[in-house]
Amino acid sequence: MNPFIELGIRHDIVNAITELGFEKPTPIQEQAVPVLLAGSNDFVGLAQTGTGKTAAFGLPLLELLDFSLNAPQALILCPTRELCLQISKDIEKFAKNVPDVHVVAVYGGANISDQLRQIRRGVQIVVATPGRMLDIIGRKAIDFSNVRYVVLDEADEMLNMGFQEDINNILSTTPKEKKTWLFSATMPAEVRRIAKQYMTDPVELTMGTKNTGNVNIEHEYYMVRARDKYAAFKRIVDFNPDIFGIVFCRTKVETQEIAEALIKDGYNADALHGDLSQQQRDKVMKRYRDRSLQLLIATDVAARGIDVNDVTHVINFSLPDEIENYTHRSGRTARAGKTGISIAIINSKEMGKIRQIERVIGKKFVKAEIPNGFDVCEKQLFGLVHKVNNVPVNEDLIGPYMARIMEEFAEMDKEEIVKRFASIEFNRFLDYYKNAPDLNAVAESAGSFGDRRETSGGKGERFGRTGYKSDFTRLFLNLGSVDEFTRGDMLGFICNNTKISGKSIGKIDLKGVYTFFEVENEVVDKVFSGFQTVEFKGRQVRVEMAGEGRAEGSKGGFGHGGGRPKPSYRSNSQGQRRGRDNDHESGTGFRDFSGKRKEVKKRW
The missing domain is CATH 3.40.50.300 (P-loop containing nucleotide triphosphate hydrolases)
Incomplete structure (x- = not known):
């Protein structure tokens, strides 16, 4: 018999998690699931990240909730957007074979209208970060009167991030008779206090030694x-x-x-x-x-x-x-x-x-x-x-x-x-x-630690401009395609901020979160000057010398010794150029490991 079935999880859920690669319960799942399935206890679970805590509380919730009722019955609070999305996606995968399960992820940085629309359609499980959850509660857009279970995941981190007051305000909108399940990697005094405040004789489970x-x-x-x-x-x-x-x-x-x-x-x-x-x-x-x-x-x-x-x-x-x-x-x-x-x-x-x-x-x-x-x-x-x-x-x-x-x-x-x-x-x-x-x-x-400033950004490891045998200088800019730039947009952005002609700009290599572009040597100082105080959507725009040479046989840029090894470019089957980044993805590229200092002129 499948070990998850022996824990009390029904076949349709077990079939779904088996497809996800679950073969046997982790220690936290093995010990927590039977306790939580009883549904009658508050619970404190101490276990490190990566031990399967999401399944430890997610599987029991799928067994305990009434999915014929289209109202919030479980609230899961967690510290960050990434964890919020991860939990909601995992529970949806666990519930693949269970009809009428509706999960909503509520977090900041995303369109609140979409989240409100999902809530209005009806959900049973709400996974949320505290800040956005408070916002929605403040709009009177959610009713927690049917909530039976509250899960505080990564409780220690939520408290470290200053969410104590937010958690108090959120939990005050939920029924007193609910059960609270708290999961944490560590058990500092603050977590102990929140457990005491919101729980009655909780079952405490510790995997390994505390902290x-x-x-x-x-x-x-x-x-x-x-x-x-x-x-x-x-x-x-x-x-x-x-x-x-x-x-x-x-x-x-x-x-x-x-x-x-x-x-x-x-x-x-x-x-x-x-x-x-x-x-x-x-x-x-x-x-x-x-x-x-x-x-x-x-x-x-x-x-x-x-x-x-x-x-x-x-x-x-x-x-x-x-x-x-x-x-x-x-x-x-x-x-x-x-x-x-x-x-x-x-x-x-x-x-x-x-x-x-x-x-x-x-x-x-x-x-x-x-x-x-x-x-x-x-x-x-x-x-x-x-x-x-x-x-x-x-x-x-x-x-x-x-x-x-x-x-x-x-x-x-x-x-x-x-x-x-x-x-x-x-x-x-x-x-x-x-x-x-x-x-x-x-x-x-x-x-001394006081020298950190010199190295934390790797400034001493960058190329200078002198010694290149080229009419163009290759520069780096910390904006790219994820900032919704096309090459044409980037050309206009550079020209507008630096007041140089488009004829002075050579190749523009637009990447995901950054861009390499070439400008004529005589306008380099003008480019640096033009971008000194430029911001894009509240973020400072940085322009720096690119870290790779351009001209064949180029030297210079290092304090001593030869120039950095140049990448060898080759085409893949689609005819696209592949260079140093692709080599490193496969672990075959060689990079700067000498620790030698390079000369660099600070331009901003």
């Missing part, structure tokens, strides 16, 4: 000088060619700066923070879930509710201000029983915080060493070799070309072919890595 982290996560820290943090971060990423990670920063500004610096340095990265529109956030998350994005750079708030499988690494570019937030961050990896790595990049002054985190999570950090240039090259090179070993071969499509290929290689033996194949990648970075400095720091010589 501790997932046992399947390895915790590492790298100690570097503050000025080397960005270079060290990139080297860690390069040493893990198959990384699929989330990188946490403290602020929205730092998040955006790191993401933009990485994009310009050839990494497949993007930012997720509160200053993005809902449309932008949705597009970024879709790319990440589809694994067409390798590094997601996020703030703590924006990352709440990210439920993506197989995240290999969580990287703390900056440690959180609240120690307990580290547990939430690291919980993005090692989900559903898998393993993962949580990395902290610190300076000597932050060792005390590492020791505090160790006490909270109940595990020791391992001190790791930033790999040297040779180690990175070796790892990347053999990563490429392994991909070649495992690449599927389409015999039908490649067959017609094999005779010509064999003819081209006829005068080479196997060893020579392998050498040349490896050198395609190796030659591009050989000169660059040979003098790569040691980025590891010891406590006695570590740089």
